[in-house]
Every structure is written in structure tokens, then in C-alpha cells.
Amino acid sequence: MGDIAKGVLGGAWTLLVGWILPTAINLSVFFFAVAPSLRHTGMVARLWPMTRSGTALLLLTASIVLGLVLSALQSSLYRVLEGYLLWPTRAYERGCARHRQARQDLKDRLALLRLERREQEHGSELSSERASQLAVLRANSRIARAARKDRQRTAAQRALLQEKVARYPIDDGQIAPTRLGNAIRRFEEYGYDRFQLDTQVMWNELTGMAPEQVRRQVDLARANVDFFISLLYGHAAVAAAAAATLGWGRADTQALAATTVALSCLIPVWYRSAVAATDEWAATVRALVNVGRKPLAESLGLVLPAELAAERTMWALTTKLSRLPYHERAAALDPHRAGPTQE
Numbered sequence: 001m002g003d004i005a006k007g008v009l010g011g012a013w014t015l016l017v018g019w020i021l022p023t024a025i026n027l028s029v030f031f032f033a034v035a036p037s038l039r040h041t042g043m044v045a046r047l048w049p050m051t052r053s054g055t056a057l058l059l060l061t062a063s064i065v066l067g068l069v070l071s072a073l074q075s076s077l078y079r080v081l082e083g084y085l086l087w088p089t090r091a092y093e094r095g096c097a098r099h100r101q102a103r104q105d106l107k108d109r110l111a112l113l114r115l116e117r118r119e120q121e122h123g124s125e126l127s128s129e130r131a132s133q134l135a136v137l138r139a140n141s142r143i144a145r146a147a148r149k150d151r152q153r154t155a156a157q158r159a160l161l162q163e164k165v166a167r168y169p170i171d172d173g174q175i176a177p178t179r180l181g182n183a184i185r186r187f188e189e190y191g192y193d194r195f196q197l198d199t200q201v202m203w204n205e206l207t208g209m210a211p212e213q214v215r216r217q218v219d220l221a222r223a224n225v226d227f228f229i230s231l232l233y234g235h236a237a238v239a240a241a242a243a244a245t246l247g248w249g250r251a252d253t254q255a256l257a258a259t260t261v262a263l264s265c266l267i268p269v270w271y272r273s274a275v276a277a278t279d280e281w282a283a284t285v286r287a288l289v290n291v292g293r294k295p296l297a298e299s300l301g302l303v304l305p306a307e308l309a310a311e312r313t314m315w316a317l318t319t320k321l322s323r324l325p326y327h328e329r330a331a332a333l334d335p336h337r338a339g340p341t342q343e
Contacts (some may be wrong), residue, residue: 002079007324011203011219013183013223014219014220014222014223014226015067015068015071016049017066017223017224017227018223018224018226018227018230019068019071019226019230020063020064020067020068020073020223021067021069021227022227022228022230022231022234023063023066023067023070023230023234024059024063024067025234026057026230026231026233026234026235026237026238027059027062027063027066027234029235029238029259029263030238030241031055031059033238033242033255033270034238034242034245034256034259035255036242036252037245037248037250037251038245038248039258049097054088059244063129063272067230070233071226074226074229077229078180078184078229079180081180081181081229081232081271081274081289082098082176082178082180082181082184082185083095083166083177083178084181085175087118091177091178093175093176093177095151095177095178096175096176096177098171098177098256098329099168099175099179099182100175100179101179102177103165103168103182104193105142105143105167105259106161106164107135108140108143108164109143109146109147109150109161110158110161110165110229111133111137112134112137112138112144112147112150112256113145113147113150113151113158115130115133115134115242116134116135118153119134120240140249163279166181166186167182167183167186167278167279168182168186169182169185169186169188169189170186170189170193171189171193174189179271179275180271180274180275180278183275183278183279184278184281185247186282187278187281187282187283187285188200188323189285190282190285190289191206191289194289195293195308195311195312195315196312196313196315196316196319197289197290197315197318197319198315198319198323199285199288199289199303200295201319201322201323202319202322203321205299205300206289206292206293206296207288207292207295208287208299209292209295209296209298209299210291210292210295210296211292211295214284214287214288214291214292215288217283217284217287218284218285218288220284221277221280221281221284222281222302223281224277225274225277225278225279225281226281227277227287228270228271228273228274228277229270229274231270232270232271232274234265235263235264235265235266235270236263238263239259239260239263239264239267242256242257242259242260242263243260246260252285261336293311293315297314299338300318301336301338302314302318302336302337303334303336303337303338305336310336313332314333314336317330317332317333317336321333
């Protein structure tokens with residue numbers, strides 16, 4: 001009973017932080033910056049509370065309701081920003097190509113810095129292969145131009161380049177057309193890349209058997225990203241409402257214009273913050289896969305093999321058995337099944 005209560009309270013906390021709180025912030029901006037210009041219209045005049053307590057109650061109620069709605073729509077909200085929903089095919093392909101090139105450029109810049117450092121340490125004793133690679137990188141005008149700035153960076157600033165590379169998935173085929181899409185896709189593919197465990201298919205089973213502390217960390221890390229996503233969409237909606245209200249005859253033009261500009265400037269800030277917040281989310285999902293595989297295997301009646309290659313085979317077969325209709329080839333999973341328990 002205690003575990004159930006903890007789960008309910010944990011879910012309520014992530015819902016509050018991830019969706020209801022940013023919705024309350026956005027509604028507060030709307031109430032104080034946009035709504036006063038609309039108070040003289042018929043519908044708003046009838047619905048507007050007459051007391052401060054009534055206004056606070058309306059704000060609280062609207063925040064909870066809209067927060068719950070946004071939480072229910074979160075998959076679609078994420079997919080738009082990731083580039084999977086409502087994106088024209090040409091824009092999607094162009095975005096993927098741009099990010100493939102961006103990732104390759106980052107890797108080349110880091111490779112150039114690493115090779116130049118080795119060249120300084122060992123003089124001209126680089127192997128022919130590395131010397132050839134260094135010459136090719138120096139001949140690339142785009143990389144050489146960026147490298148001139150990279151050489152002036154501190155060690156901490158150079159480490160940020162590695163962080164940017166780490167926010168991309170390993171497989172070129174998994175590249176998404178947006179920064180947020182790539183930052184999320186990199187940990188969605190982690191289980192499959194390392195262990196052939198498709199966490200997208202086995203997510204409920206994996207989270208159901210992983211240690212409670214790890215599951216809690218995943219939820220909290222995702223709530224941080226949810227917060228910025230909800231804030232971003234809310235700012236866009238309030239900025240659009242403020243811009244549309246500018247045309248009203250009795251509108252406070254100065255306040256509405258300032259609100260529109262300020263919120264529009266903050267939208268890319270929240271987007272970048274959401275991308276940065278995925279780092280902690282990625283770390284918790286990695287921990288979930290690493291420590292949750294063994295209890296997951298035991299719960300499915302499987303024995304975790306000692307060899308990594310055999311484990312990869314086992315998880316590939318298990319994922320297919322969950323994702324595809326049964327086929328006789330699924331019998332290849334039998335050697336990994338635990339024997340009958342003895343009474």
C-alpha cells in the first residue's frame with residue numbers, strides 16, 4: 001500500500017511540476033498582460049470575477065484543467081518539436097541532412113583538436129594514417145575556420161563541444177530534423193545499441209521491474225523537460241493572443257506589444273533549456289537500462305547470459321516476440337528460458 005501511495009504522489013508531483021506549474025505561469029501572464037485589454041468585451045466581462053479571491057480561484061482552476069489537457073497531449077506536443085508531426089516531407093529531410101552535417105562537423109572539429117594535440121606532444125611521429133587524417137581536416141575550409149576559434153577555447157569550453165556531439169544518436173539513420181528530436185532520440189536508442197533491447201517496445205515492462213529509485217529519477221528528469229516544453233507552448237499561445245488583441249480599440253497597445261516581444265524572445269530560451277535538460281533524462285534512462293535488465297529478464301522467465309553477444313541475441317528475440325506476431329523462429333528463445341521452479 002505504501003508503494004502505491006508513493007507512486008501516486010510521485011506521479012502527482014511530476015504532473016504538477018511538468019505541466020500545471022508552467023501553465024499557471026502562462027495564465028498569470030495572460031491574466032495580467034492581455035486580459036485587461038479584453039475586459040470590456042461582452043463575453044470576458046460576463047466571465048471575469050468581481051473579487052480577488054474569485055480571480056485566484058479561476059486562475060487555479062484553469063491552471064489545473066489546462067495542465068491536465070496538456071499532459072494528455074504531451075506525446076503530440078513533443079512530436080511537433082521533435083520533427084515527427086506536422087512537418088512537410090521536404091522540411092523533414094532537409095532538417096535531418098542539416099543535423100547529420102552538423103554532427104559530422106562537430107566530430108571533425110574534435111578530431112582535429114585531438115590530432116593537433118598529439119602532434120604537439122609527439123612532434124612529427126604521427127602515424128601515416130593519422131597524419132593523412134589531419135591533413136584532410138586542415139584542408140576542409142569550414143572545419144579549419146571553426147578550429148581557429150576552438151584553439152582559443154578553454155578546456156571546459158571544448159568539453160561543451162563533446163556534449164553537443166553526445167546529444168546526437170549514434171546511428172545516422174536515427175538522426176531527427178531538430179535539436180530536441182536528436183537529444184531525445186540518443187537515449188531512446190541506447191538500450192538497442194548496447195543490448196539489442198528496444199526500450200520503446202519494452203518500456204512498460206522495464207519500468208515495472210526496475211528499482212523504485214531509478215524509476216523516480218527518470219520521472220523527475222522528464223518533468224524538468226516537460227516544464228520547459230509546457231512553458232514554450234504557453235508562451236507561444238499568450239504571445240499570439242497578445243498580438244491578436246493589439247487590434248482591439250480599447251487595448252493597451254504598449255503593454256501588449258511588450259508582452260508579445262518578450263514572450264517571443266523567451267521561446268527559443270525555453271527550447272534550448274529543454275534540450276539541455278534532456279542530459280539528465282538521458283542519464284537516468286541509461287541507468288534504467290543498465291540496472292533494470294536483470295530484474296526484467298527474471299520477471300519474463302529468462303536467464304541473463306554471461307556473454308554480451310548472447311544477451312544481445314536474447315533481447316532481440318524477446319523484443320520481436322513482443323512486437324511481432326508469433327513465428328516458429330521464436331523458439332530460438334528457449335535456451336534462454338529459466339527451467340521450471342521447484343516446489
